[in-house]
Amino acid sequence: MAGLEDLYREIILDHYRSPRNRGELPTPPAHKTEGFNPLCGDEVVVYLDVDPATDTVRDIKIAGQGCSISQASTSMMSGAVKGKTVDEARRLIRAFKALMSIHESKLEGEGDGADLAADLEGVRLGDLEALQGVVKFPVRIKCATLAWNTLQQGLDEIAE
Amino acid sequence: MAGLEDLYREIILDHYRSPRNRGELPTPPAHKTEGFNPLCGDEVVVYLDVDPATDTVRDIKIAGQGCSISQASTSMMSGAVKGKTVDEARRLIRAFKALMSIHESKLEGEGDGADLAADLEGVRLGDLEALQGVVKFPVRIKCATLAWNTLQQGLDEIAE
Amino acid sequence: MTITTPLDVERIKRDFAILSRDLDGKRLVFLDSAASSQKPESVLAAMDDMYRRHYANVHRGVYRIAEEATAAFEGARAKVARFVGAKSSAEIVFVRNATEAINLVAYSWARANLHAGDAIVLTHMEHHANVVPWQMLAAERDIEIRWIPLTPDYMLDLTKLDETLEGARLLSVSAMSNVLGTINPVRQMVDAAHAHDALALIDACQFVPHVRTDVTEWDADFVAFSAHKMCGPSGIGALWARRELLEAMPPFLGGGEMIRDVRLDGFTTNDVPWKFEAGTPPIVDAVGFGAAVDYLQCLGMDAVRDHEMRLTRYALDALTESFPDTLRIYGPRDVSVRGGAVSFLFDGIHAHDISQVLDEHGVCVRAGHHCAKPLMRQLGVPATSRASFYVYNDEADVDALVAALAMAEQFFAH
C-alpha cells in the first residue's frame, strides 16, 4: 500500500487523532466562519481573533468534522497561522494552495501550474509539506484546502 | 420508384392539383377551425356549416396550405362529409383514422391495431382508400390525418 | 404462481465489460450502483448501432434514417412506459435525469397551482433532488414545507401522517432511500395524500432499477426516475405523470418540438409528452434507455429483487459478524422492507478515509452525504460509507468488501 502511506503520513494521522486548537472563541471579539465541502459534506468552523492594532492572529480555534485529511489540514493550519500577522497568514494560504493546485489546475485542464511555483518561493511550510502526498489523490485536494479557503474567507470578512 | 407510386396515387395528385371545396364560409352561421401539423408546418382551415335541425353538414369549405398528401386528404375529406349527418361524419373520421393508425399505433409501440379493424367495418371509404399507401410512410400519416383531426375538433366545438 | 429464474450472476458479469477491468492486479469490485450503475453490452451495442446506422434528428425528417431514428426514439419511450406500468407512452416525458423530472413538476405544475400559505410534505430521508426544488419554490412563494420524521429503526414515522397532510397540496416522497435502503409504503402514502386532496410525487430513482414498478397500481400522480441507475446511459431519465395532469400543466422549457404553432405574438403547445420536450432530445440515450429496460425485463424484475434481497441479507450478516463492535449500519435490518444500499460507519474512522483504503483493494464504495444532508443531520453523522448492490454483484463481492474493510480498520488503528 505504497500509495496510501504517501497520503496518510504519520504526522497527518497524528493531527487527525489529536487535533490542535479545537474549541470555540467568543464572538465578538472573535470572528466565526464556516466552510463546506459540497461533495463530501465536510465542515470546518474557524474562529479568528485578530488584533486590529497589530494585525496579528491573536488566537484561533477550530470546530467541525470531516475526514482525516481535512481535519489534519485544519489542525496544521491553526498552528501555522497562530501568532502570525494577517499578511503572513495570507502568504501561507497562497503557498499552501500552490502546493495543492498544481494538480487541481491540471484537473481542470488549465495551465500547467508552472507559474504557481512563484507562490511557494520563500515560504516555509514545515509540517504542512506532509500534505503534499494529497496531490496524487485529486478528489482529496478539496479536503486539504477546505480549512485554508475558510481561513481566507474569514480574513476577507474581517478586512471588510 | 415503386414505393413512390404507392404514396402518390394518381387520384391523390389530382385532388392536390384541383382541390375540391376550397374557399371560405361566412362565420356565423358557419364554424371555423384551424389545424396545424407542428412537425412540418402544414395548416388546414375547415369551415363547417352544420344544419342544427337535421344535424347535417350543409356545406364545407377548406383553406390552408400543405403538402400533396395533406391537401389531397383535405379535399377528399370535404367531398366525403358534405351532405352527411354529423354521426356519419364521425363514423368516417373513425374509419379513416383506423385506416391510418394501424401504423401510427405500431410506431408508438402500443397494441397491434387488431381491434381497430372494427372501426373500419361497414364504412365505405371509396376514393379515400387511395390514401392507404401512406401507412408505409409513417411520417406522412400525420399529413393525411390533419384534415380529419381538424374536422373532428370542429364538430366537437359545434356540439358544445 | 410465478416461477422466478434466479440470476446467473457469473454470466451477467460478463455482460458488463468494465467489471473485467484489472486495477493494478486487482479486479474491480463495483459496489456503487446506487450512485450510477454500469451498462451491459446490449445497451452499448444499441447506442453504437444507432450512431453508426440510423442517426438523424427525430420527428422532423421525411427521409428514411430520420424515420428510423424517430421510430427507435418513440419505441424506447413505449418500452419505458410498459416497464413502469404506464397506461400510454404519452405519459412518459423524457428528461435528463430524475432531478430534472422533479424540477419540471416544481416549475410547471407547482408554480401554476401552489400559492402563498400552501404546504408541501417531504420526508427527512429525501435526496437533495427532492428537497431543493421545493425550497426554491417555498422561498419564492411563501409556501410551507413540512417534514415526515424517521423512526429509530430508519423507517418513516407515519403516525402523524394525516395531521401532516392536513391542508397540504403535495406529498413528495422517495420510494426507496438511497442512504438507508428503506422502502416506503408508497400506495398507503399516496392514498393518504389523495384523501387530503393533495397530489403525490414519487421519487422512484432508487426503486425502479431494483423492484418491479407499477405506477398505475401506486395510483401516484408523478413518478421520477433516471436511466443511469438502471443499466441505461447517463443523460436521460423520465417523468411519468397522469395524462390529464400533463395535459393541464403549462409548458416548462420553450423551443422546438414543444410547439404547435409560433407567431410573433405567441405560441400554442404540442400534444403531450412532446409539449415538455423542447429542443433536440438525447436521441441515442433514449434508445439506450429502451435497451436497458429490455435487459432488465429479460432478467426479470422479480428475480432481480430476489437476488438483491438475498445478497443484502448476506452483506448485513457478514458486516455484523465481522465487525460486531466497531461498525454501525444505518438502515433497516429486514430485507423485505429495504433495498441493497447499505450505509455504515466505523467508530472513529471517517467514511472518506475508509473509501480511500478500499479503493486500494479495487473495492468501490461511496463516502459522503449522498446528497442527503438533512438526513445526515438527523442521523447525527457528517457522512457514511455506502456499499450498494445490483444484478452483477455476488457474494464474492461482499467478501471482498469485508476483507478490505478489515484492512482499513487495521490501517487506521495502528
Added chain:
Amino acid sequence: MTITTPLDVERIKRDFAILSRDLDGKRLVFLDSAASSQKPESVLAAMDDMYRRHYANVHRGVYRIAEEATAAFEGARAKVARFVGAKSSAEIVFVRNATEAINLVAYSWARANLHAGDAIVLTHMEHHANVVPWQMLAAERDIEIRWIPLTPDYMLDLTKLDETLEGARLLSVSAMSNVLGTINPVRQMVDAAHAHDALALIDACQFVPHVRTDVTEWDADFVAFSAHKMCGPSGIGALWARRELLEAMPPFLGGGEMIRDVRLDGFTTNDVPWKFEAGTPPIVDAVGFGAAVDYLQCLGMDAVRDHEMRLTRYALDALTESFPDTLRIYGPRDVSVRGGAVSFLFDGIHAHDISQVLDEHGVCVRAGHHCAKPLMRQLGVPATSRASFYVYNDEADVDALVAALAMAEQFFAH
C-alpha cells in the same frame, strides 16, 4: 499568415460509419447536418471507452474510476471552453442542448432581472428556441418583444437597430440562421446592445459547428450551442456566460451537485459552473462532446469554413443553373456572409413532397418550417426544403442532390 490545409473529404467520409450505409443499392447522401450532424469514429470510440473502462458517477466518488470519470468529464468542459475562446472552464455550463441553454438564461437571469415594461429584442429569423422562452416570459411578466426585420436579400435590417434597442434589457440573436444561412454581424450587434445597457445572448447553434468562434472577441454575455450539430452526441450542449454573470445569477434547477449545503430551512449554492448543473449530468455525452471538438480542431476550423464556403458556392451555382425558372433559393448569394444551409422551393411543389422523392434516391434533406415559423410567415411560404453541408460533404453530394431534384420535378410535373 495562417496556412489552411484543405479538408480531405474522401478520408473524412471514412470517419463516419453511417455514410457508407447502403440504402437499397443507393449510397446515403446526408445533407441534413443543420438539423443534426453525424459522428466520427473518434467520438464514438471515446464514449464507448468511457462506458467500458471508466464509467462512474462524477464528483462524488473517492475511488479510482470515479476519479477518472470526473477528470474526463471536467477535461471535456475545458476542451469545449478552449474551443470557443472562453476565459475559463467555469464559464461553460453543460446543458442538454442550446434550447435548454436559452431557457436557463430566461428562467435564471431574466426572471431575476426583467420586469413589467422591460423590452427584449429578437429578430425575424430566430429559431423557436430563441423565441418561445421569451414569449413565455413576456406573457408572464408583461414584457415587450421587439423584432428586427429582414432586408429583401435575407440579411437583418439593422438600419433602426439603435432605435429598437432603446430601453431594451436584452438582445437575443442567432449568429447564423438555420434556414437562410445568413451570418449576422455579431460583434456589431453586441456593441450596440451594450451601448444601450442591454445584455447580448448569441444563439450560436449553427455557427460554432462551422466557423471558428471566440466568445471573448464577440464580447457577448451569453452564448448557446449544441454538441449534436458539431460531430458530438445528442443530449448535451453548452451555455457559455461571463463568469461574473453566472455568479450573480440565481440557480435554475435544484438538486444534487448544485448545492454547497442543504438544511431543512434552506440551501446554499455551489460554485459556478456546477451551481447550474443539478443532478447526474450526461457524463459520457460530455466526453463525446470533448472528443468532437478535438476532431474539429484537428481538421482546423479555418479549413472547415473554407471547405463549406467552396461547397456552398458550388451548390448555389448548380441549383441556379439546373433550375433557372422553377427553383427559388431563400438566403444570401454571397458565401462570405452565409453558411452551408441552403433553403429552396420549387414552384408548385411542396417541400415535403420534394423530400419524399429525394429520399428514394438516398438524398436526405429537411422539409418544413425548420422551427422558424415566424420566419416562414415573413417569407410567405409554408415550408422550404433545406440542404445543409458539413465536413463530410463534397461536390458529388451536391451533384446527387441536383440529379434527384430533377427527377422530383419531373415526377410531379407529369
